[in-house]
Amino acid sequence: MLEIKNLKASIEDKEILHGLSLQVRPGEVHAIMGPNGSGKSTLARVLAGSDDYEVTGGEITLDGEDIIDLEPDERAQRGIFMAFQYPVEIPGVSNTYFLRTALNSVRKARGEEELSGGDFLKLAREKAKLVDLDPDLMKRSLNVGFSGGEKKRNEIFQMAVLDPRIAILDETDSGLDIDALRVVADGVNKLRNEDRMIIVVTHYQRLLNYIIPDHVHVLVGGQIAKSGDKSLAEELEATGYTELEREVRNAATANT
Amino acid sequence: MTNMMTQTNTFASLADSVREARAWSEPAWFLERRGRGARHFAELGFPSQKLEDWKYTNIKPVAEAEYQVPGDEASVSAGVLAEFEYGDLDAHRFVFVNGVFQPALSHLDKLPKGVTASTLREALTTDNETFRKYFGAQADIEKHHLTALNAALVQDGFFLAVAPNTVVEKPFHLLFLTTSDAEPAIANLHNVIVLGTSAQATILETHGAAQTHRYLKNIVTEIDAAPNAHLDRYVVQRESVENGWHISSEYVHQGRDSNVRSHSLDFGGDIVRHNIWAKLDGEAAEAVLNGLYMLRGNQHVDNFMWVEHTKENIPSHELFKGILDEHASAAFTGRIYVHKEAQKTDAKQTNQNLLLSDTARANTRPQLEIYADDVKCTHGATIGQLDEQALFYLRSRGVDPIQARNLLIHAFACDITERIRIPQVLDKAEELLTAQLGESK
Numbered sequence: 001m002l003e004i005k006n007l008k009a010s011i012e013d014k015e016i017l018h019g020l021s022l023q024v025r026p027g028e029v030h031a032i033m034g035p036n037g038s039g040k041s042t043l044a045r046v047l048a049g050s051d052d053y054e055v056t057g058g059e060i061t062l063d064g065e066d067i068i069d070l071e072p073d074e075r076a077q078r079g080i081f082m083a084f085q086y087p088v089e090i091p092g093v094s095n096t097y098f099l100r101t102a103l104n105s106v107r108k109a110r111g112e113e114e115l116s117g118g119d120f121l122k123l124a125r126e127k128a129k130l131v132d133l134d135p136d137l138m139k140r141s142l143n144v145g146f147s148g149g150e151k152k153r154n155e156i157f158q159m160a161v162l163d164p165r166i167a168i169l170d171e172t173d174s175g176l177d178i179d180a181l182r183v184v185a186d187g188v189n190k191l192r193n194e195d196r197m198i199i200v201v202t203h204y205q206r207l208l209n210y211i212i213p214d215h216v217h218v219l220v221g222g223q224i225a226k227s228g229d230k231s232l233a234e235e236l237e238a239t240g241y242t243e244l245e246r247e248v249r250n251a252a253t254a255n256t
Numbered sequence: 257m258t259n260m261m262t263q264t265n266t267f268a269s270l271a272d273s274v275r276e277a278r279a280w281s282e283p284a285w286f287l288e289r290r291g292r293g294a295r296h297f298a299e300l301g302f303p304s305q306k307l308e309d310w311k312y313t314n315i316k317p318v319a320e321a322e323y324q325v326p327g328d329e330a331s332v333s334a335g336v337l338a339e340f341e342y343g344d345l346d347a348h349r350f351v352f353v354n355g356v357f358q359p360a361l362s363h364l365d366k367l368p369k370g371v372t373a374s375t376l377r378e379a380l381t382t383d384n385e386t387f388r389k390y391f392g393a394q395a396d397i398e399k400h401h402l403t404a405l406n407a408a409l410v411q412d413g414f415f416l417a418v419a420p421n422t423v424v425e426k427p428f429h430l431l432f433l434t435t436s437d438a439e440p441a442i443a444n445l446h447n448v449i450v451l452g453t454s455a456q457a458t459i460l461e462t463h464g465a466a467q468t469h470r471y472l473k474n475i476v477t478e479i480d481a482a483p484n485a486h487l488d489r490y491v492v493q494r495e496s497v498e499n500g501w502h503i504s505s506e507y508v509h510q511g512r513d514s515n516v517r518s519h520s521l522d523f524g525g526d527i528v529r530h531n532i533w534a535k536l537d538g539e540a541a542e543a544v545l546n547g548l549y550m551l552r553g554n555q556h557v558d559n560f561m562w563v564e565h566t567k568e569n570i571p572s573h574e575l576f577k578g579i580l581d582e583h584a585s586a587a588f589t590g591r592i593y594v595h596k597e598a599q600k601t602d603a604k605q606t607n608q609n610l611l612l613s614d615t616a617r618a619n620t621r622p623q624l625e626i627y628a629d630d631v632k633c634t635h636g637a638t639i640g641q642l643d644e645q646a647l648f649y650l651r652s653r654g655v656d657p658i659q660a661r662n663l664l665i666h667a668f669a670c671d672i673t674e675r676i677r678i679p680q681v682l683d684k685a686e687e688l689l690t691a692q693l694g695e696s697k
């Protein structure tokens with residue numbers, strides 16, 4: 001289980017998350033929605049261990065272990081995976097070589113044997129089918145010259161290979177046309193199982209027609225303003241975030 | 257003035273010891289050139305940093321050392337030699353220790369007809385006509401300090417002449433090692449490479465030390481590529497990181513449609529300077545100069561090159577990439593000189609440096625001097641650090657920080673390494689790069 005309690009996080013001394021709490025149980029899919037600047041991506045990146053952010057308060061535990069002081073690679077080795085909103089292009093590092101290195105680090109940490117080149121390729125080919133990834137892309141430099149859709153598919157492909165305990169998808173849908181969105185969502189759905197936790201961070205309700213969440217949370221001003229089931233997403237689609245933002249502002253004024 | 261006197265005196269005794277070590281007799285023209293080299297060096301001395309071309313390299317320690325010429329008898333063990341080999345690479349091999357050829361460690365397989373490969377001494381004793389024509393034809397002993405010194409003290413070298421339309425498939429591996437209890441030691445070598453029309457050859461040079469000792473290796477190379485000739489050259493510099501001083505001066509003359517590709521890979525050396533003067537002297541003569549350096553500690557490598565375009569349609573490409581850690585420093589000066597006849601020149605010059613520490617330094621000076629009006633010349637230089645976002649990306653997938661960093665560094669270097677056409681040399685370059693990085697934090 002992932003437990004976030006009263007999490008506060010800042011970037012360059014500016015607090016973005018003001019005491020956020022969230023519980024994700026095995027097998028659940030949670031959607032985090034919210035307007036721009038509400039702290040959605042901050043939450044995703046803080047969970048992945050980005051050192052752009054400073055955690056100034058609260059707790060994050062994964063299956064009971066406090067992870068706040070863990071490095072990004074140590075988190076990945078414990079099964080935390082974040083699909084990047086903007087996957088980084090790295091010329092000269094081949095997709096395959098990189099992913100094999102990553103998988104073997106993760107396997108080593110789990111006490112499993114490292115995979116040989118041949119076994120890895122077999123696994124990679126099988127997982128590439130999940131997101132219909134062109135095998136040629138695996139040989140190329142990491143994300144270099146990939147289209148927006150290919151980059152996002154590559155993220156889900158990496159997720160499939162690394163087989164994480166918890167996956168955080170940071171606006172994986174933004175910028176995708178409906179065909180690409182379907183492929184990506186299909187891939188994620190195939191990776192749903194009773195143990196895996198998934199957090200889908202998104203600005204748009206559309207993705208949630210394809211990845212049906214168990215819980216929906218709306219983030220406003222660095223806090224969860226409202227939680228509910230998938231009907232909350234539909235409600236928001238109708239009303240937009242403005243109404244909710246006004247409510248939060250009014251509540252804040254009433255409190256002072 | 258006192259300094260100069262000391263230098264000259266030391267130099268005179270050096271010249272004596274080179275003469276004494278000479279059990280072979282040299283022809284008059286060669287002795288005369290030695291004399292001229294000695295006179296010019298006495299006037300020039302070692303270059304100082306006040307000279308624009310030497311601004312970024314302090315060779316004071318090199319200039320002030322009192323050198324000794326080790327005797328001819330030194331050799332190295334097979335074990336040491338193995339360290340400098342390239343897996344199962346099949347090559348003709350010439351080994352020089354302290355500037356002196358080692359027949360027992362060398363082997364020369366059957367060569368195609370029309371190919372002469374020998375030592376400088378052999379070319380002199382047999383009075384090889386091609387050698388006489390090309391030796392010293394380009395090397396400027398009047399202006400270039402270290403070339404003058406080399407002329408006075410030269411001990412041996414490699415000579416290759418390939419007849420027109422002849423291809424030497426197997427590479428020549430030239431291994432230049434030093435080993436001496438007398439220090440600082442000095443070795444002076446002079447190589448001459450002459451390719452006839454449509455001839456082709458590959459030369460691999462490796463530099464290193466067989467033991468820990470202070471030394472200067474001063475090496476001059478003259479290359480003449482006739483029309484349509486092709487030369488691939490790899491220089492793997494692995495001199496002693498703490499004690500090795502290495503200065504190379506290369507002179508290249510290329511005829512039309514010729515192609516000379518040169519790759520320098522610097523991992524070693526305390527103070528290193530490479531000079532290249534290339535004259536592209538025929539239409540569509542193409543020069544490719546690539547370099548990679550990975551330095552740490554107090555290492556310093558300076559790449560200085562002068563590429564002259566004299567005719568139309570000449571492409572030249574220079575790409576130098578460096579990785580600098582700890583207190584290492586590097587300099588790059590690339591001058592492209594385009595004569596007014598050299599229309600349609602296509603010159604590209606790039607130097608990129610990756611600094612891994614706050615104390616590493618890079619000075620880079622790409623320069624263009626253009627007198628033609630229809631040319632395409634570009635130059636660019638960058639000095640930067642590892643991309644934090646890329647590091648985070650790799651680490652977020654489970655890759656530990658050292659591996660992530662090494663992946664990015666190998667990726668940075670791959671623009672150069674992927675141009676290495678000999679797989680065994682490529683593997684070695686990757687291995688040496690990893691070894692140099694391995695000690696990093």
